[in-house]
Amino acid sequence: MREVEVKALLVDPYQNTPVVLLKDFNSDKVVPVWIGNAEATAIAIALQEKEFPRPLTHDLLQTMVQTLGGELDMVVIDNIQDATYYATIFLRDPNGNVFEVDARPSDSIAIALRMSTPIYISEEVFANSAVDMPDTTGDEQDREKFRVFVENDMNLINFKKYIGNSPANPNETS
Amino acid sequence: MREVEVKALLVDPYQNTPVVLLKDFNSDKVVPVWIGNAEATAIAIALQEKEFPRPLTHDLLQTMVQTLGGELDMVVIDNIQDATYYATIFLRDPNGNVFEVDARPSDSIAIALRMSTPIYISEEVFANSAVDMPDTTGDEQDREKFRVFVENDMNLINFKKYIGNSPANPNETS
Numbered sequence: 001m002r003e004v005e006v007k008a009l010l011v012d013p014y015q016n017t018p019v020v021l022l023k024d025f026n027s028d029k030v031v032p033v034w035i036g037n038a039e040a041t042a043i044a045i046a047l048q049e050k051e052f053p054r055p056l057t058h059d060l061l062q063t064m065v066q067t068l069g070g071e072l073d074m075v076v077i078d079n080i081q082d083a084t085y086y087a088t089i090f091l092r093d094p095n096g097n098v099f100e101v102d103a104r105p106s107d108s109i110a111i112a113l114r115m116s117t118p119i120y121i122s123e124e125v126f127a128n129s130a131v132d133m134p135d136t137t138g139d140e141q142d143r144e145k146f147r148v149f150v151e152n153d154m155n156l157i158n159f160k161k162y163i164g165n166s167p168a169n170p171n172e173t174s
Numbered sequence: 175m176r177e178v179e180v181k182a183l184l185v186d187p188y189q190n191t192p193v194v195l196l197k198d199f200n201s202d203k204v205v206p207v208w209i210g211n212a213e214a215t216a217i218a219i220a221l222q223e224k225e226f227p228r229p230l231t232h233d234l235l236q237t238m239v240q241t242l243g244g245e246l247d248m249v250v251i252d253n254i255q256d257a258t259y260y261a262t263i264f265l266r267d268p269n270g271n272v273f274e275v276d277a278r279p280s281d282s283i284a285i286a287l288r289m290s291t292p293i294y295i296s297e298e299v300f301a302n303s304a305v306d307m308p309d310t311t312g313d314e315q316d317r318e319k320f321r322v323f324v325e326n327d328m329n330l331i332n333f334k335k336y337i338g339n340s341p342a343n344p345n346e347t348s
Contacts, residue, residue, distance in 0.1 A: 038212030039231070054258065054278050057213070061235045067265055067273045068242040084228065091241055099241045103234050 001076060001120040004031065006109060009044050020109060022077075022121065028133040031121055033077070033085055039106030046113035058110040065115075069094035072117040075108035080125050175250060175294040178205065180283060183218050194283060196251075196295065202307040205295055207251070207259055213280030220287035232284040239289075243268035246291040249282035254299050 007023035007030060018040030022031045035043070042058045045051075055063065065072070071092045079086035087108040089101040112119050121129075181197035181204060192214030196205045209217070216232045219225075229237065239246075245266045253260035261282040263275040286293050295303075 036212075038210075042231075054260075055276060055281075056278075057216075057231050057235070057281050060263075060275070060277050060281050061231070061238065063275055064235065064244065064263070064265060065238055065242065067275060068239065068244045068267050070238065070242045086228075089234075089238070091238060093242050101234070101237055101241060102229060104228050104230075107229075107231050107234050 001122055002126050004119050004121050009040060009047060029130040030133050031129045033105050035106035039110055042110040046110060058114060061111060062114045072115050073098060074118045074120055075112045076120045077105045077125055078122040080128055175296055176300050178293050178295050183214060183221060203304040204307050205303045207279050209280035213284055216284040220284060232288060235285060236288045246289050247272060248292045248294055249286045250294045251279045251299055252296040254302055
């Protein structure tokens, strides 16, 4: 398994669909995951450490899990089938029992960011889906452009020209 | 408190915003609550008893709560302030302790429908927000039209002409 971090939340301008960019801690490779609008909002709010006046659905999920004494050990994006990514949330109850809960990657990431839970990708999914980070191949100007693009711009971005094609189907909500 | 049921999920054509219609069990009054698109989808799926190929966020919430041995005693829409409704979820842990969790009505309803949890509205909110069901005042033809409208049509509906105005602000996501 590879631990990854949420490097950016972008919008694929060709499909007008949000994309989460998960970067491998130990290389310059990234895995793009296409997600739904509501989940993108939930992830964006967590990334920006914003707080809404009212709890959003993932905030409520966090509160209810913590109220019941639950903790998340990790979330793992562990399968891709028919262009849809699958994830498993490892949920620990107050007695130390760990349960594997089937989830979409988008929900898993939205919760992991809120609960400071590590995010992993299985080697198999990584091998199938990872692409090079563009700043390892471009010249200095390209690198700079990409840095700004991933760190500052949470809005509509010309994403595909940077990462090229990917096995994930943009029409699927992961 | 008044127990209510989700009588319909409609779309306010003037604001293009989903509205949940909560009907008092013991009268013909209804309380309309304007909600967000994602929560409306979550409620519609529960009402239609459809199952998605992948768990949606509220399905995941249900699974995680149940995995931790939690149960919902009830959800109560117990406040309205600045045109936003507030709700409380009464969450019971495996030891029988009950915790009050602050939530939006839309999330509360989406979860309550999944977990067969009773939904209540406080007397104060009810007094401020309830409107007559149109089929108690119209003639036979009107009644029939409304019956069809609430039971069959989950899509874009001319809602306001039936229920008139309401204190809730359609621009707020409850």
